Amino acid sequence: MEQFERLQEKYLPKVDRRLAIDLLLRLREQPNIKPMYVVETFLEEGGNSEEIRNEVIRMTGTAPQLHDRATHLVARHRLDYELLKQIQDHPKVKEVTGTYVGSEASIGASHEPSTAASRRESQRRYY
Numbered sequence: 001m002e003q004f005e006r007l008q009e010k011y012l013p014k015v016d017r018r019l020a021i022d023l024l025l026r027l028r029e030q031p032n033i034k035p036m037y038v039v040e041t042f043l044e045e046g047g048n049s050e051e052i053r054n055e056v057i058r059m060t061g062t063a064p065q066l067h068d069r070a071t072h073l074v075a076r077h078r079l080d081y082e083l084l085k086q087i088q089d090h091p092k093v094k095e096v097t098g099t100y101v102g103s104e105a106s107i108g109a110s111h112e113p114s115t116a117a118s119r120r121e122s123q124r125r126y127y
Contacts, residue, residue, distance in 0.1 A: 004021075004024070005017070008020050011085065012081075012084065012085065012088055013088075014088040014093055014094065014095050014096055015084060015088050015095075015096045015097075016095070016096065016097035016098070016114075018097075019037075019084075019096070019097055019098045020084075022100055023035065023037075023079060023080075023081065023084065026100065027080065027081070034078035034079060034080045035078065035079060035100055035102070036076065036077070036078055036079075036100070036101050036102060037076070037077070037078075037079045037098040037099060037100055037101060038074060038075070038076045038098055038099045038101055039060075039074070039075055039076075039077065039079060039087070039096065039097075039098040040072065040073065040074050040096070040097050040098055040099075040111045041072075041073045041075075041087060041093055041095070041096050042071060042072055042073075042093070042094045042095040042096075042097075042113040043070070043071045043072075043073065043092045043093055043094060044071070044092045044094060045069065045071050047070055047071075047092050048070075049066055049070035052064075052066065052070055052073065052092075053066065055090070056073060056075055059083065059086055059087065060075055060077040060083065061077065062075050062076060062077045063075070072113070076101065079098070084096065094113065095113055095114065097111045097114075098111075099111075
């Protein structure tokens, strides 16, 4: 687990640890099926909402909900580590979290952005 945590911090530092672990376990069980998640992405302020929307559609194939002056995006789509890395590598992204939904139904926005201190604290917990 410590090795996983080091690798996650190195390659996916903006991704919530619970999301990274949940995705790992689901892909390990069924490596050929990308699981369905509601992915919530928190962005820096000042972006063009139409450009952001089009970028999400291009990356995921789904139109996101935009909240909080386009700083909180919510999109339901299938997820793997490659897409998760693309999302977190976007220069405007501050944090990525999400919830496994396992079906085509969406639960909508359900997370608040974390502070850097509390995010680090939650990532140090053992799962």
